[in-house]
Amino acid sequence: MANPMRIRAASKDGITEVRILMNHEMETGQRRDASGALVPAWFIQDVSAKLNDQIVMTSQWGPSIAKNPYFAFKIKGGKTGDTVSVTWVDNRGDTRTDTVKVT
């Protein structure tokens, strides 16, 4: 199981700003190791988020997103006490979901 994300979700003036730090190598598949062998690509491909039970955000990523990805977006709505959950899926099929309360 992959390492947890760090998520902050803060509501202000009717907009909930979500900031996420993920733990992931985001290996491009272009890099060679010390022995000259190509390191296989390994990166997050899909990231989605829910506000409470409803999907509000979807995105698709390539290996040009930096290692240990940072991602911030803004939800129209959301208030203190609501939950935001973020899910990623990588190209190996590994997945991780983390949930926070909106502050």
Next chain:
Amino acid sequence: MGEMNRRQALRAGGLFTAFVAAGLLPAGWARAAWNKAAFEGKSIQEALGALGATAPGDSDAVQIIASDIAENGAVVPVQIVSRVPGTTQIVLFVEKNPNVLAGVFDVGPDIVADVTTRIKMMQTSNVVAVVKADGKFLAATKEIKVTLGGCGG
């Protein structure tokens, strides 16, 4: 029908169909949205073609907020803001990376067209943001100089 069932039904049926109809999610969306051809595109033109986009025109309403110079190409912060009414998608390219497409961010009805991430840049390059709005495509371009390459990740 119970609350849970209603929600499940909404999610499985109405909401999903609405998203697909609005062009926010490709048909068959369920972890299958990742567009392999687009992400393997070697040029912006090729990747845009794979995304079904026409050649974008430049627009001041699309903005790339980033430093002019990145000291570390492995971690380059980039924010994209679209003030184009009806924006449904933001697509981010790094022109001189081996695979030019960095990310596709769907702007659903519940999301502000304002996303921030950090990208890798192998070398000094144009970063291009293409926004889809009402079936049209609009772009902004910004050159970011890289003083230390970031392909190692």
